[in-house]
Amino acid sequence: MLTEVTATRYITPLREGGSLPGLVEADRRGTFGTYVIKFTGAGQGRKTLVAEVICGALARRLGLRVPPLVGIRLDPVLGLGEPDPEVQELLKSSGGLNLGMDYLPGAIGFDSLAYQVDPLEAGRIVWFDALVGNVDRSWRNPNLLVWRGDLWLIDHGATMIWHHNWPTAKAGAARAYDASDHALAPFAPDIAAAAAELAPRVTEELLTEVVADVPDVWLTGETGFDSPDDVRRAYVSALLSRAASVHERITLGTPAARPRAMAPGWATADGSSRNASSGKGEAA
Template sequence: MAKIPEIRTVSVTRYVTPLREGGSLPAIAEADDGFLYALKFFGAGQGVKALVADLIGGELARLLGLRVPEIVFANLDEAFGRSEGDEEIQELLRKSEGLNLALHYLSGAISYDPTVDKIDPLTASKIVWLDSFITNVDRTARNVNMLSWNKQLWLIDHGAALYFHHSWPDWEKAAVQPFAAIKDHVLLPLASELDAITPVIKAILTPEVIKDIIDLIPKVWLMDYAYTTDIETTRKIYFDFLTHRLHHSDIFIKEAQHARASLI
């Protein structure tokens, strides 16, 4: 059985620069382990749910053998933003005191360019499959959320996935819906192996490993928007959504195949 890595916790020591291309003002920051990270704030407009989606999506991708920068929890001290001159950034830092999410910063990486970077059909199919599974709307030509680094493809930013959690009462309906937005996926034309990889992926994504990933979500994040007063009930909804959707994968795979057929 696949082993889910423990998520390290680091403390942010230096705010380096904002990543202005992100709608929630992520930033490059240095931590107490000496490494740079792409830091994502729970106090940003998208809130803590974007961090939960990023954590789940990133670790699911890693399980499938896809490259994702190391994900860490990043603690932001209350005194950290006091010297920041930009009022907007200072406010964001103040709202984000506590536990945030960060990805190891891949220095020198560039955005994936489908006209330059070649991806094999199996890898493309895995990514399309994953994004259909977690309903990730953010892997389009406009915003690929993939990087080329050391001649390898890396996935970043799954914060727009799992959008069912913005409307909790409808989670059962959302779990069995096709994913129409897959038609805009930048890798869809290359994803010719969706049928072939489905049993392989299902064998990897057992209920046990899905639960292990969901158990990584910090309680303090779930307290921010718990479906009920019981945090573990909220955690269980994530588990039930993913296992139900996995069981009904033929629905979103057929949608992806239909969308691909219209492109090629």
């Protein structure tokens, strides 16, 4: 299960994206850190957080870099001093357990014109994104950070779209993945090498460990399932059936001409210098 921390201070909203994440300071057994928080009360709902947990845990077990995730206990009273009514309402509707991602101080947004990626690493990331059906790592919005010279994956809420309509999950396992506009398409990703390395590691046992990280409260009441464990088994089945052969259905066409990518708000001067100097996350 996720390690839990307690939010002690709401720092600032992050204005990119529709979910309106924010930065919070939180207490982890007497140690304070800064986290990017995603809220259960956001418009996309709790399935976005489920996707973040499953993809984050799976990526880390496969050797990809994803900031450590935590559960953040939030008292809505922390938002009483927030002047923005939209943010205040979001905090009021998100009391209880939310999702946190370690803040990476000094990270910069990935830019394919300024950063070179090895074909093996590019292949691993493209293969992983194909496995989970990530539609949100294009050159328009890479959702990649460069931190201490390494590439880190963030923002997996727009994955596994079949879990918004479970009867489509079986068909989703056979769905092709067009990586032509993927942020790493220009780096000749070695998909075959990635599949040979990673696919055998995506076992039922591994996936069972991964989905165990999702809190019961985010799975309870799922239509068509009797219990959170039934939902977990459905995730395992869908991902396991896709892992063995997804590499055969990845398309790498000619990437479209791309402008310089925009960095996420928390990796820009506006998003970092004014909001996170008071604390650091615990990224491994």
